[in-house]
Amino acid sequence: MAVALILLLVAIGSVLFHIYSPWWWTPIATNWAYIDHTINITFWITGFVFVAVIAFMAYCVFRFHHREGRRADYNPENKRLEWWLSVGTGVGVAAMLAPGLVVWHQFVTVPADASEVEVMGQQWQWSFRLPGKDGQLGTSDVRNIASDNPMGLNRDDRHAQDDVVIENGDLHLQVGKPVKVLLRSVDVLHDFYVPEFRAKMDMVPGMVTYFWIKPIRTGTFDVLCAELCGAAHYQMRAKVIVDEEREYHAWLEQQKTFAELSPAKAVVKATYQSGGK
Amino acid sequence: MVDIPYEGIRGIPPAEVPDVELYHPRSWWTRYVFSQDAKVIAIQYSLTATAIGLVALVLSWLMRLQLGFPGTFSFIDANQYLQFITMHGMIMVIYLLTALFLGGFGNYLIPLMVGARDMVFPYVNMLSYWVYLLAVLVLASTFFVPGGPTGAGWTLYPPQAILSGTPGQDWGIILMMASLILFIIGFTMGGLNYVVTVLQARTRGMTLMRLPLTVWGIFTATVMALLAFPALFVASVMLLLDRLLGTSFFMPSLVEMGTLSKYGGGSPLLFQHLFWFFGHPEVYIVALPAFGIVSDLISTHARKNIFGYRMMVWAIVAIGALSFIVWAHHMYVSGMFPQFGYFFATTTLIIAIPTAIKVYNWVLTLWRGDIHLTVPMLFALGFIITFVNGGLTGLFLGNVVVDVPLSDTMFVVAHFHMVMGVAPIMVVLGAIYHWYPKVTGRMLNNALGKFHFWVTFLGAYLIFFPMHYLGLLGVPRRYFELGDATFIPSSAHSLNAFISVVALTVGFSQMVFLFNLAWSFFKGEASGGNPWRATTLEWQTPETPPGHGNWGKELPVVYRWAYDYSVPGAAEDFIPQNQPPRATQLAQGAAS
Numbered sequence: 116m117a118v119a120l121i122l123l124l125v126a127i128g129s130v131l132f133h134i135y136s137p138w139w140w141t142p143i144a145t146n147w148a149y150i151d152h153t154i155n156i157t158f159w160i161t162g163f164v165f166v167a168v169i170a171f172m173a174y175c176v177f178r179f180h181h182r183e184g185r186r187a188d189y190n191p192e193n194k195r196l197e198w199w200l201s202v203g204t205g206v207g208v209a210a211m212l213a214p215g216l217v218v219w220h221q222f223v224t225v226p227a228d229a230s231e232v233e234v235m236g237q238q239w240q241w242s243f244r245l246p247g248k249d250g251q252l253g254t255s256d257v258r259n260i261a262s263d264n265p266m267g268l269n270r271d272d273r274h275a276q277d278d279v280v281i282e283n284g285d286l287h288l289q290v291g292k293p294v295k296v297l298l299r300s301v302d303v304l305h306d307f308y309v310p311e312f313r314a315k316m317d318m319v320p321g322m323v324t325y326f327w328i329k330p331i332r333t334g335t336f337d338v339l340c341a342e343l344c345g346a347a348h349y350q351m352r353a354k355v356i357v358d359e360e361r362e363y364h365a366w367l368e369q370q371k372t373f374a375e376l377s378p379a380k381a382v383v384k385a386t387y388q389s390g391g392k
Numbered sequence: 393m394v395d396i397p398y399e400g401i402r403g404i405p406p407a408e409v410p411d412v413e414l415y416h417p418r419s420w421w422t423r424y425v426f427s428q429d430a431k432v433i434a435i436q437y438s439l440t441a442t443a444i445g446l447v448a449l450v451l452s453w454l455m456r457l458q459l460g461f462p463g464t465f466s467f468i469d470a471n472q473y474l475q476f477i478t479m480h481g482m483i484m485v486i487y488l489l490t491a492l493f494l495g496g497f498g499n500y501l502i503p504l505m506v507g508a509r510d511m512v513f514p515y516v517n518m519l520s521y522w523v524y525l526l527a528v529l530v531l532a533s534t535f536f537v538p539g540g541p542t543g544a545g546w547t548l549y550p551p552q553a554i555l556s557g558t559p560g561q562d563w564g565i566i567l568m569m570a571s572l573i574l575f576i577i578g579f580t581m582g583g584l585n586y587v588v589t590v591l592q593a594r595t596r597g598m599t600l601m602r603l604p605l606t607v608w609g610i611f612t613a614t615v616m617a618l619l620a621f622p623a624l625f626v627a628s629v630m631l632l633l634d635r636l637l638g639t640s641f642f643m644p645s646l647v648e649m650g651t652l653s654k655y656g657g658g659s660p661l662l663f664q665h666l667f668w669f670f671g672h673p674e675v676y677i678v679a680l681p682a683f684g685i686v687s688d689l690i691s692t693h694a695r696k697n698i699f700g701y702r703m704m705v706w707a708i709v710a711i712g713a714l715s716f717i718v719w720a721h722h723m724y725v726s727g728m729f730p731q732f733g734y735f736f737a738t739t740t741l742i743i744a745i746p747t748a749i750k751v752y753n754w755v756l757t758l759w760r761g762d763i764h765l766t767v768p769m770l771f772a773l774g775f776i777i778t779f780v781n782g783g784l785t786g787l788f789l790g791n792v793v794v795d796v797p798l799s800d801t802m803f804v805v806a807h808f809h810m811v812m813g814v815a816p817i818m819v820v821l822g823a824i825y826h827w828y829p830k831v832t833g834r835m836l837n838n839a840l841g842k843f844h845f846w847v848t849f850l851g852a853y854l855i856f857f858p859m860h861y862l863g864l865l866g867v868p869r870r871y872f873e874l875g876d877a878t879f880i881p882s883s884a885h886s887l888n889a890f891i892s893v894v895a896l897t898v899g900f901s902q903m904v905f906l907f908n909l910a911w912s913f914f915k916g917e918a919s920g921g922n923p924w925r926a927t928t929l930e931w932q933t934p935e936t937p938p939g940h941g942n943w944g945k946e947l948p949v950v951y952r953w954a955y956d957y958s959v960p961g962a963a964e965d966f967i968p969q970n971q972p973p974r975a976t977q978l979a980q981g982a983a984s
Contacts, residue, residue: 118765118773125777125850129857138861138887140797141879153794161784164748168755168780172773175758179694180765186965187696187958188760196756197700197749204748208787212741215791216734222793223730237647238557257645258652298727301647303552304660306725306800310866310879313797317727319660320551321644324727337877341800341868343545345557346471349871 119177126169130162144311144336144357146293146329149218151313157211164207222314225327229293232286235266236298236305236318238344239351242266243286247277247372257301257320263377267301276374279367285354286338289363293329308341309355317342330357414941415514426522428514429940430499433521435831437495440521441488444528448483451476453899460892462873470872471559474543477870478560479534481546482568485674486575487528489816493681494579494617495524497823498586498610500831504930505607507595507948507970509941511585520585523578530571537563545870547671550642550663554635556649569632576621576628586614595929597950601705602969604928604954605698608705609684612712613677619716620673627666634658664726668719675812676715680708682819683750686772688954689822690754692926693769694761695965697955700753707746714743724795733792740790744783751780762958762965766924767841771822774849775815781853782811785860800870803863806856814852821848821905828909829923833936834916840908844901851898855891862887927966928954 143151179185231252233244244266246252253268253275260267265282268275288294298307300318308315311334314326333356340351358366417423427433455476458468468476499517503510511517534541542560544553552558553565560568590603590611603611630641634655642663643655691698698704720728720736754776763769785807789795798804821844828836863869866879874880922931934944948970956967 118770121850122773122777125853129781132858132861136858136861137881137883138858138865140864141866147797150793150797153791154788154797157788157791157794161787165780165784168751169777172755172758172776175755175761176763176765176773179758179761180763181695185762187694187762189697189958189960190699190760191697191955192700192702197703197752200752201745201749204745208741208744211787211791212737215737215793219733219737219793222796223733238649257647260647260652303555303557303646304549308800308868310797315796315799316725319727320646321659322661322727335878337879339868339877343474343549343552343870345552345555346474346543346559347557348474349470349873349875352875352877 116177116180118180119173122169122173122176126166126173130166133158133162141310143313144309144330144332144334145313146331147222147313149221153211153214153218156214160207160211222326225295225325226293229295229327231295231297232288233297233299234286234307234318236300236307236340236344236351237302239340239347240283241286241307241338241351241353243281243284244268245279245281245367245370246274247279249274249277252297253278253373255299260301264373266373268373276372278373279370280373280376281370285356287356287358287363287366288330289360290330290333290357293327295325295327298324298326303344304342305340305344305351306342308339309336310339311336312355315341333357333359414509416940426518428510428518430503430511430514430517431831431938431942433517434496434499436521437491437499437524440525440528441492441496444483444532445488445492447532448480448488449899449902451480451483453896455480456892456895458872460889471543472540473872474545474870475541475559475564478543478546478548479531479541483531484813485546485678486572487531489678489812489820490579490617490674491524492820493678493816494586494610494614495521495582497606497681497685498614499582500827501606501930502586502589502610503593504830504933504938504942505604505928506590506593507598507929507943507950508589508593509943509947512588512593513585516581517585520578520582523574523581527571527574527578530567530574534560534564534567534571537567539563542568547664547667548631549667550631550634550660551644551646551655554631554643555653565635566632569628569635572628573625573632576625579617579621583614583618586610587618595947595950598929598969599950601702602950602953605684605687605701605704605708606681606928607684608708609680609682609687612708613680616673616680616712616715617677620670620677622670623666624670627663627670630666631663661723661726661728664723664728665720668722669716671722672719673712673715675808676711678812678816680712682775682816683708685823686775686819687750687754687757688928689768689772689819689826690757691955691957692826692924693766693772694758694763695957696757696761697957698753699756699759700749701953701955703749704753707749710746711743714739714746718743718790721790721792721795724792725799737790737792741787744787744790747783751776751783766825767836767838767845768822768826768924770842770845770849771818771825774845775818775822778810778818778849778853778856779815781857782807782809782815786811797866798863800868801863802867802869803860805869806859806863809859810856814856817852818849821845824909826924827930828912829919829936830930830933831937832913832916833919834912835919835923836912836916837908840904844905844908847901847904848898851894851901854894855898858887859891925964925966927956927968929969932968932970 235242251274253272255267257267298318300320305318314328316324316326336355338353415428457465539560539562542564544558633639640655640658643658645656687698718740721740921936950969958965
């Protein structure tokens, strides 16, 4: 009958949509295929439950809808059935949770050989910073921010002087090299979001957050802001380019360090602070 | 569990509530406006919630026009878009669903279902409504103040909620906080009433394990709300202080529009913890009344006892308790301490077990039932599908690492609309079709009801099911325009346009429902006292609509649980809760 059929069609239609719809995740560009696998496991388990429940319900509607003279069973409880359903559900939940937690462990465990790169968000643009020759990012503070120091680096920190600062430019990463992306904001919440990377994390003023990735293919990817950050949230864009080693170094050569970008004032200030000695 | 007749109360006269304990209205004003009768207050709550809900519905149309056809409507700009999403979300979650389930259904059904004459504190109950109305008016006023309502998103995350880069920073955010504070004050007055009434004013024989699941759902949700809303209350006060007095509870040192602000030392994450400590239980504050009500709809219209009543009660209580230790699953990518992820993913997925038990028991209630496909039953079936769908996608978002790519995308929007938008609304609508005859004495029109159901159910499913896949693709939420992004194919824009068209259609079909409500009030078929042949007490009142004091001279006495449908050997396929065992035996004798 019609109602049962429509209910069944909703379940079948959902499955067919899942299989044939053109909208699916973007081709992955990092090591986080594990996340995609976990999503697939979850789709299988939840899809099975969804179809089973709806099909059962549709069958009940088909088989037990009211007719003259029908009388329902009186069947308050069935301890054994309820127990088995609970256990079965628990097993299904564990089958999704366990791989999820294993992958989460990988997600929060940054490999020792990961290099660091900093992304800074502000309304409504991105800035990037690389550690420079000494391999270490200098300290920063929002109170240092000035027109010639938009990322608020600490001029007294020698690690900061050689940091590569990229204002209004694109970030380049090297394929195959794990990188810890340090995230910072100077005003409101932002979120560094590249769909192909799968990883994302909010950027919180007053904190440094992070995630890590290992790019596995070259290409140019859109950076979006994924945490509402005010009126022009939707326009806060940049690009990340994953390069082969040679192209990456060619690009890096052209970038300016913090010292090169604001040398004069830095010298004056350093002189002033050291008392002219 | 065949309930044993309540032997102990035989021969004991029914309790009588002396007239002096009940406040009697003396004029039209105190009868219909400043009324202390829970039934009138319920209707006031429901009408106010529906009115502000219609505003939120219109806002959703404007949002869908922009999303489906970006650049076409010049009267919607980016600031307004953010204001629309903020007000839509806040109204729907708090001012519509919470107020309607607890203030509306709670007020109407609790006293009737437990066999009380009224709420235990009628004056406070009246005050609760008027403070709620004030909260709604303050909220609505933000549309007319300079700068308009806040556009901070319904989560109101600082720092941006109170900084100048966000629309509504002047007045909107302040009035939003004021309105929330008022709402919570009003709710607390009502909520204490519901809890005390359920615990103290049940009639004789109405043990806790004989309560209809509707009362269990509303009762548990109210207890949760009383524990959860204080977190939102303090968060609102603190954010208001940050905005008005320059304190820095949630504000670290930061740059506002290029200059260093006066703030320093606060924590944005603290707000998120407070907000979600309220916000997650809030999901279940909306869901549990829906769970309870839908159990009663299914049982009544399938003419079968709810399957596994005791398990259903414990599942409600377990979900309510667990929902207080899962809040940070909204914050997996917030930058909080990453090791928290293990704990919150585990607790979140554990909630799936009691929730799944409820689903199994609903469909098992249908098994070997006598399913009457009435409009309330259709909405109950629609609820099961949308709730199962939305609940299962919750297993994606609750599983911490799976949430990472999906958070802040349209997948989240689709998920929470399905599970706490569409599914509870299905129950609200089914419940209105179910109880409208008790409230008005007339039936709603059946043909219009079926039309309304099919358009709403299928339409809502077509809106939100495909939307998950936009999120899977990576389309972010809260975007005024998607603009140029290489990963978004043009087909995604077509899908957005399709969703918008369906959304407008579903929206307009609600007008059919409103027409039905109005038309049936005057012209609907007379219903009689118990048109669905239901067992629970509200259908056994001497008058329909129930009069002041609900019951006649004597309160009903309860002899059995709420689900004696199709009891073997009984003459009728239902035995009201207040029918004494001897009368049943006599009826059985007559039948045999």
